[in-house]
Amino acid sequence: MPCNCCEITDNAFSESEARSELKNYRRRGPANQTNLILKAIRSLGMKNAKLLDIGGGIGVIHHELLEDVADQATHVDASSAYLKEAKEEAARRGHGERVRFIHADFTDVASDLPKADVVTLDRVVCCYPDFHKLLQAAAEHSRRALAFTYPRETWYLRFGFRILNFFQNLRRDPFRVFLHPVAEMDALLNQEGFEKVSFQRLFVWEMALYRRTTI
Numbered sequence: 508m509p510c511n512c513c514e515i516t517d518n519a520f521s522e523s524e525a526r527s528e529l530k531n532y533r534r535r536g537p538a539n540q541t542n543l544i545l546k547a548i549r550s551l552g553m554k555n556a557k558l559l560d561i562g563g564g565i566g567v568i569h570h571e572l573l574e575d576v577a578d579q580a581t582h583v584d585a586s587s588a589y590l591k592e593a594k595e596e597a598a599r600r601g602h603g604e605r606v607r608f609i610h611a612d613f614t615d616v617a618s619d620l621p622k623a624d625v626v627t628l629d630r631v632v633c634c635y636p637d638f639h640k641l642l643q644a645a646a647e648h649s650r651r652a653l654a655f656t657y658p659r660e661t662w663y664l665r666f667g668f669r670i671l672n673f674f675q676n677l678r679r680d681p682f683r684v685f686l687h688p689v690a691e692m693d694a695l696l697n698q699e700g701f702e703k704v705s706f707q708r709l710f711v712w713e714m715a716l717y718r719r720t721t722i
């Protein structure tokens with residue numbers, strides 16, 4: 508689906524990058540921050556859940572959770588290169604019929620999509636300028652839980668992101684990375700009826716698991 512976000516993202520994530528991520532995943536399994544999301548979701552003890560993975564990349568979260576927690580998944584992604592690899596891996600695992608793949612900016616198509624039990628966003632908010640719009644739409648689509656990873660608000664990441672964006676600007680590439688305020692993301696999710704139930708920290712990434720407290 509053509510949209511400005513998809514165009515920018517399609518240029519940012521190349522087919523060769525996506526292919527090499529899939530190769531790494533096949534060799535080494537999920538990345539550390541993704542493992543934090545998987546462990547957090549599994550701690551809820553759900554079965555036959557409906558999963559919505561926003562910006563799922565090569566699809567690691569649904570490849571894994573369709574084994575024990577979820578029976579169906581929707582993967583919405585602004586990158587066609589990532590979606591291509593995710594589809595191929597889903598088919599290889601025999602999950603092809605259980606995953607719906609959508610090429611779009613989630614905020615553009617959210618109103619057409621059904622709710623899910625679990626919504627995940629692994630390293631996605633940092634690629635999107637408007638975290639209010641993205642997280643609010645994500646929260647509205649979750650019946651029970653939402654887990655996401657985001658970069659920590661530290662001096663070294665502030666500095667790193669500034670340098671990265673400086674070079675993106677020099678290259679005239681409109682793709683930017685964002686270090687969104689964690690307290691504001693937390694407040695937004697609380698307002699949407701969620702409470703944080705667990706939280707883990709790595710050097711770059713933080714993972715937070717939220718559960719819905721109100722319907």
Ligand SMILES: C[S@@+](CC[C@H](N)C(=O)[O-])C[C@H]1O[C@@H](n2cnc3c(N)ncnc32)[C@H](O)[C@@H]1O
Nearest residue numbers: 562563564584585586612613629630631634635
């Ligand atoms: C850094 S990659 C992370 C991919 C994967 N979740 C992982 O952790 O390996 C960011 C992903 O978010 C997607 N993305 C960013 N904003 C999006 C949006 N508004 N709607 C859908 N996908 C989005 C990008 O296309 C890309 O696949």
